[in-house]
Amino acid sequence: MSRLVITGATGGSPNRLEINDFVKNDKFFSLYVQALQIMATGSPQSDFQSFFQVAGIHGLPNTAWDGAVGSKPFDPNSQWGGYCTHGSVLFPTWHRPYVMLYEQIMQKHAAEVAAKYTVDKASWVEAAANIRQPYWDWAVNAVPPVEVIALKQVQITGPNGSKITVDNPLYHYKFNPIDRSFPSPYSGWPTTLRQPTSSRPNATDNVTRLKNVLRAAQSDITTSTYSMLTRVHTWTAFSNHTVGDGGSTSNSLEAIHDGIHVDVGGSGQMADPAVAAFDPIFFLHHCNVDRLLSLWAALNPGVWISKGDSEDGSFTLPPEIPVDQTTALTPFWNSQTTFWASTATQDTTQLGYTYPEFNGLDLGNASAVKTAIGNIVNRLYGTSVFGSFAAAAPSALGATAAFAIPASIPAPEQPPAAAEKATEQHALSAPTISRNVGEAVTHGPSAHTHHYVPPNHGLYDWTARIECKKYELGTSFSILVFLGTVPEDPEQWLVDPHFVGAHHAFVNSKAGECANCRNQSDIVIEGFVHLNRAIVKHSGLNSLHPDVVVPYLTKELHYRVDGEVAELQSLEVFVVGTPLSYPPGAMFPVPGTPHRYGGITYGRPGGSRRA
16 A cells, blocks of 8 residues: 655745735735645545545544554554644654645645646746745734634635635634544534634634633743743753753743643634644644744754653553654654654755745854844744833833843854845844745734843742643643632633733543543643733832742732633642843843742642642
């Protein structure tokens, strides 16, 4: 039997574009919409290259994809469903060939569509050769464009050059039929839903709530992303949500990813690993997860996948067996007889794509790449942390005590043309960065020529650390953190002004039916909610020093479990304060030794187990 060898898209390594920019490119967007329509409806769900089958790799319907099976026959009553490696050091690299597969099939259909154009055909064929899967940078814009979340139909340019209105394949996936393996409520929903209005068969999307939830989460998402990129330096701490932050008090890539799933889904498919990939937004989300992997790797040259275990296990991996960079990333074939491994996934230019942040860089000069990417990370996401220091600094330390992050960090020597391009792309003072040659970003943050922060004295990072057992409630759930009054109505928690952020457990809805999940019931996950911006916003304090912050948090910090069960026996929430410094020439704030302030939550249900 011939296997589908996953090569990714063909034709060099063009940029994957951010979705806000992508939808403005008429040729890309028109081809993309039509290609996704073919994936979704052009063949039956049984076709292994259909959208349904590719999405089903992640979880349900628990069937082998393209003949990829483990060493033992699959027992649906005892083994974890889906191939995805959640909670494992393989989490970031497993998703890389997954998005490549989706991109490969999408580009194939885009080329088929382009061949049918009768007006300006050559340019459409060229666009199909350059099209890549777009990403959604939720750390800059947590609310996707209307073309993704609000429009049931979109306008595109058709093969005869005229504008046509077509059904939007990014809005929903329509099941035909609903698979028998789906549990309730998904068994009653003919389409995917986001933040659904109920669990009944007649439920609909609640787009307004979706936008409000994502807007409320923006600060937490951005701060978590910045902290992960700048303070996490080991693969174990970066890659997955199991306990072990490396002393950074920062979320892992997987933990941040989990939160996006739960915030988008609510009680809909995106919040459940078993069915999440059926929502078309899944691949926009995971393309950004892949991009953050590239950014983090550039900031930590030489650091790649470390040894670990399979944690929850997967369709082909038993739980808690050793895994490393040579472990097969099933079901992604790289030949007729072998699978991709993490060792082969580092260089995206060899995988058929790159990201705009790397345009014009000498990828052979790791130091230069690190500097350039560091500047971009500061400008894209740095205001999330520096803005809180700026607000606290003037009254606490005097206006003259503030200083600006250096607008220029020594860059490598480059030819004049390359230097001009790099300056345009990477300078901190630029109002936008180039996401694609000749195209400027409009979705990014407004221009900030300087990010003001106080000097080393009084610079602190405050976080709430959250730990719990992943499978204790048997479904996805969230631990929400507040500063100030908590509304009585749980429906208001995620959108209340006093909501700070959350740690989300992304849990398979069929965990109770899965022996692996029951056997792994003691798996513990951790997450962090960054508190600085909320302290500045709500407290009225003019300092972030422990002398004033600890009494404030002791009185005003609250947390709630948002799920079907209001009790989480394994929960432990405590506060960590980390002194930060900003030495001359440093690219990012330098953390000191974190200190546990257990007394803030000690004695409360789910609070610190020691003062």
